[in-house]
Amino acid sequence: MDFQLTDDQRALRAGMRELLERRFPRARLRAVVDGDAERGAELDRALWRKLGAAGLFALRVPESAGGVGLGLPEAVLAFEEAGRALLPGPLVATELAAGLSGALAAGGAVPGSSEAGLSGLAAGAVQGETVVTALDEGGARAPVEHLACADAVLALGPTTVGLIPAAEVARAAEPIRSVDPATPLHRTAPNRARQDPAGPSRSGIAARLRREAALLTAAQQLGSASRTVELAVDHAKRRTQFGRPIGAFQAVQHLCAQMLVRAESSRSVVYAAAVTEDPGDIAAAKLLADEAAVHNARDCLQVHGGMGFTWEADVHLHLKRAWVRAGQWQCAAAAEEELAAGLVSTVETCL
Amino acid sequence: MDLAFTEDEEDFRHRLRAWLADALPMLPDRPHPADWPGRRAYDCGWQRMLHDAGYAGLHWPKDAGGQGATPTQHLIFLEETERAGAPYVGAGFVGLLHAGPTIAAEGAAEQRARWLPPILRGDEVWCQGFSEPDAGSDLASLRTRAVRDGDTYVVSGSKIWTSHAEIADWCELLVRTAPVNADTPKHRGITWLAMPMDAPGVTVRPLRTLAGTAEFAEMFLDEVRVPVTHRVGEENDGWRVTMVTLSFERGTAFVGEVVACRRVLEALARTAKANGRWDDTVLRRRLGRLAAECAALWRLTQWNVSEAQRTGGVPGVGGSVFKLRFSQVRQELYEAAAEVLGPDALDAGQEWVADRLSSLSYTIAAGTSQIQRNIVAERILGLPKGR
Numbered sequence: 001m002d003f004q005l006t007d008d009q010r011a012l013r014a015g016m017r018e019l020l021e022r023r024f025p026r027a028r029l030r031a032v033v034d035g036d037a038e039r040g041a042e043l044d045r046a047l048w049r050k051l052g053a054a055g056l057f058a059l060r061v062p063e064s065a066g067g068v069g070l071g072l073p074e075a076v077l078a079f080e081e082a083g084r085a086l087l088p089g090p091l092v093a094t095e096l097a098a099g100l101s102g103a104l105a106a107g108g109a110v111p112g113s114s115e116a117g118l119s120g121l122a123a124g125a126v127q128g129e130t131v132v133t134a135l136d137e138g139g140a141r142a143p144v145e146h147l148a149c150a151d152a153v154l155a156l157g158p159t160t161v162g163l164i165p166a167a168e169v170a171r172a173a174e175p176i177r178s179v180d181p182a183t184p185l186h187r188t189a190p191n192r193a194r195q196d197p198a199g200p201s202r203s204g205i206a207a208r209l210r211r212e213a214a215l216l217t218a219a220q221q222l223g224s225a226s227r228t229v230e231l232a233v234d235h236a237k238r239r240t241q242f243g244r245p246i247g248a249f250q251a252v253q254h255l256c257a258q259m260l261v262r263a264e265s266s267r268s269v270v271y272a273a274a275v276t277e278d279p280g281d282i283a284a285a286k287l288l289a290d291e292a293a294v295h296n297a298r299d300c301l302q303v304h305g306g307m308g309f310t311w312e313a314d315v316h317l318h319l320k321r322a323w324v325r326a327g328q329w330q331c332a333a334a335a336e337e338e339l340a341a342g343l344v345s346t347v348e349t350c351l
Numbered sequence: 352m353d354l355a356f357t358e359d360e361e362d363f364r365h366r367l368r369a370w371l372a373d374a375l376p377m378l379p380d381r382p383h384p385a386d387w388p389g390r391r392a393y394d395c396g397w398q399r400m401l402h403d404a405g406y407a408g409l410h411w412p413k414d415a416g417g418q419g420a421t422p423t424q425h426l427i428f429l430e431e432t433e434r435a436g437a438p439y440v441g442a443g444f445v446g447l448l449h450a451g452p453t454i455a456a457e458g459a460a461e462q463r464a465r466w467l468p469p470i471l472r473g474d475e476v477w478c479q480g481f482s483e484p485d486a487g488s489d490l491a492s493l494r495t496r497a498v499r500d501g502d503t504y505v506v507s508g509s510k511i512w513t514s515h516a517e518i519a520d521w522c523e524l525l526v527r528t529a530p531v532n533a534d535t536p537k538h539r540g541i542t543w544l545a546m547p548m549d550a551p552g553v554t555v556r557p558l559r560t561l562a563g564t565a566e567f568a569e570m571f572l573d574e575v576r577v578p579v580t581h582r583v584g585e586e587n588d589g590w591r592v593t594m595v596t597l598s599f600e601r602g603t604a605f606v607g608e609v610v611a612c613r614r615v616l617e618a619l620a621r622t623a624k625a626n627g628r629w630d631d632t633v634l635r636r637r638l639g640r641l642a643a644e645c646a647a648l649w650r651l652t653q654w655n656v657s658e659a660q661r662t663g664g665v666p667g668v669g670g671s672v673f674k675l676r677f678s679q680v681r682q683e684l685y686e687a688a689a690e691v692l693g694p695d696a697l698d699a700g701q702e703w704v705a706d707r708l709s710s711l712s713y714t715i716a717a718g719t720s721q722i723q724r725n726i727v728a729e730r731i732l733g734l735p736k737g738r
């Protein structure tokens with residue numbers, strides 16, 4: 001066993017961090033959230049293409065299909081960096097769509113979509129030419145993100161997978177005032193034809209995509225959770241009250257220490273789930289990464305005092321994004337049920 | 352131990368209920384949250400109605416323009432107004448809950464006559480200029496200077512997080528009048544001043560909160576001239592004067608909100624029943640637990656109020672116990688609300704979502720939870736002062 005990152009994996013993570021620092025520095029994030037609401041809803045297509053060119057969406061696409069040919073662990077590392085930088089956009093759905101196009105290139109078809117044009121959309125996802133968002137019709141019915149600027153919607157029913165033109169979904173959706181200023185959201189009417197009272201299936205391609213989506217979302221949460229530890233610790237070292245850095249007060253130290261514990265324990269589950277792809281591991285990863293992202297942002301806010309309650313500090317952006325991500329794919333209740341079911345299942349598992 | 356109300360108290364409650372039933376329908380529509388002048392007018396209008404009906408400054412002493420009511424009557428007032436859905440003090444918060452009581456307790460006769468009636472009538476709005484960029488939790492290290500020039504103080508420095516600064520007429524300001532040195536510890540050289548917000552040299556720059564609204568502001572003071580007659584208490588005695596204010600703030604300022612918590616909790620249960628989430632045992636039990644927390648906060652309030660009634664008015668450090676628990680419960684309540692709302696919890700247009708965002712400040716404003724725990728540990732439990 002060697003659970004540590006390989007040199008290549010380290011290099012990949014460092015490369016992604018460097019790319020984001022160059023292409024999506026803090027000033028860009030602030031421009032998105034400080035501009036007027038209309039502008040904030042737009043997605044930067046040029047950046048999306050740059051990300052595509054750098055291989056973010058093609059990491060898991062086979063080399064034979066023009067991809068990078070790596071696996072889920074590498075995708076998780078890249079998405080962790082995206083979460084850390086609060087990179088906006090439907091990254092997960094676009095990555096999954098790119099994966100489907102890989103399957104197409106290998107002679108398959110996008111299940112549930114007959115139109116040839118849609119295969120083209122999937123192929124465009126690989127290069128970052130198309131923006132694909134997601135509609136999860138099997139789970140908690142999260143609002144659809146970035147619908148107005150997406151080209152296509154990856155619709156996951158209980159057992160079905162479809163790629164629908166975004167305009168078609170937009171016709172039956174209404175925008176809500178998103179709590180996250182960088183993630184515009186639409187509420188969609190439930191599609192009864194697609195709903196299955198038995199809930200989402202546990203096997204098949206829809207189930208697999210749903211699990212991968214949960215894991216990649218967990219990776220983003222992990223990135224945010226580690227970032228808020230850094231923000232809190234930096235502030236605790238710099239801010240002085242009562243003649244010493246507030247980080248010298250045990251109350252503040254314990255907040256920061258607990259944040260690190262949350263981030264690191266969720267990191268180990270997220271990475272392990274990327275290796276095993278086991279449904280129970282993925283449920284644990286999503287559950288704990290959601291919790292780490294939300295609670296770390298809350299504690300980071302507390303450590304910042306009055307500053308943490310301002311729009312100007314980035315803390316609230318982490319909290320609000322964490323709320324959005326926690327509601328996407330496998331939410332806490334579903335993850336807990338999955339894990340509880342695992343305790344009484346007859347299938348043999350090792351911890 | 353007796354939780355029953357006297358005949359007088361019940362009588363008071365009934366008269367108040369009857370008045371509320373007549374008065375509330377006469378209120379204008381609530382202004383938009385971002386409409387500050389509108390909010391000021393609305394809040395002050397309500398205060399004027401209370402005043403004209405004899406309910407302003409209920410528990411303030413008669414010689415301060417109050418009604419001299421008992422703390423229990425005051426509690427009944429806060430409970431009934433909240434239950435009836437009456438407006439919250441809003442823009443009147445600092446005047447009615449900090450500056451006013453401070454002036455009533457520490458001010459000279461002519462100061463009371465000048466400042467208290469307009470507060471009670473809803474004519475003048477106050478803000479609180481205590482915190483500074485480098486003096487938050489460590490308030491006593493504040494550096495805004497006031498230099499005596501004949502019969503005026505010349506004030507320079509900056510304040511931050513000043514709620515309602517944009518619509519205030521007056522600011523209760525803490526300034527440094529003696530430099531900190533070996534003879535003067537930092538909380539010795541502080542003075543309490545009433546500063547008119549329209550004085551030359553006062554610049555207010557609104558700050559945006561994480562909820563996207565501008566509830567507080569930065570205040571820059573450049574050689575602002577404040578008459579010496581605007582000083583409450585002695586020069587360099589402002590810290591003690593201030594502590595009276597702060598204990599008022601932690602004492603009864605949140606009573607209405609405790610009642611509101613219970614109301615929100617009942618609404619959450621109704622919504623959960625309607626949208627099916629009530630079937631989730633975990634959520635149902637969570638709401639049940641919160642009902643216990645609300646009950647405890649209400650009983651703790653009654654306990655503190657009875658204690659104040661016996662000891663003669665000024666709330667003690669027990670306020671810290673209340674504030675710690677209340678701010679936490681308030682945040683947990685809106686976490687539960689998010690659970691009830693499900694995907695709608697991401698819709699900032701929902702009232703509970705806005706309240707969830709504002710609840711995030713409760714563990715910070717008016718003394719952070721860490722500072723409150725230090726106070727409980729050191730002053731109530733007598734533990735050694737830590738670092």
Ligand SMILES: Cc1cc2nc3c(=O)[nH]c(=O)nc-3n(C[C@H](O)[C@H](O)[C@H](O)COP(=O)(O)OP(=O)(O)OC[C@H]3O[C@@H](n4cnc5c(N)ncnc54)[C@H](O)[C@@H]3O)c2cc1C
Nearest residue numbers: 249251302303305306481482487488512514716717719721
């Ligand atoms: C919504 C809102 C409204 C406000 N309105 C007003 C107002 O109208 N007027 C006004 O004057 N002020 C106002 N404030 C300011 C408020 O009182 C301060 O924010 C608060 O006292 C904390 O100070 P700070 O922001 O400088 O944080 P800091 O003091 O820098 O605290 C940062 C962190 O360090 C911790 N910390 C600091 N010292 C210690 C210690 N000794 N032991 C353990 N932990 C410690 C704190 O708990 C916090 O977690 C408002 C604040 C908010 C959020």
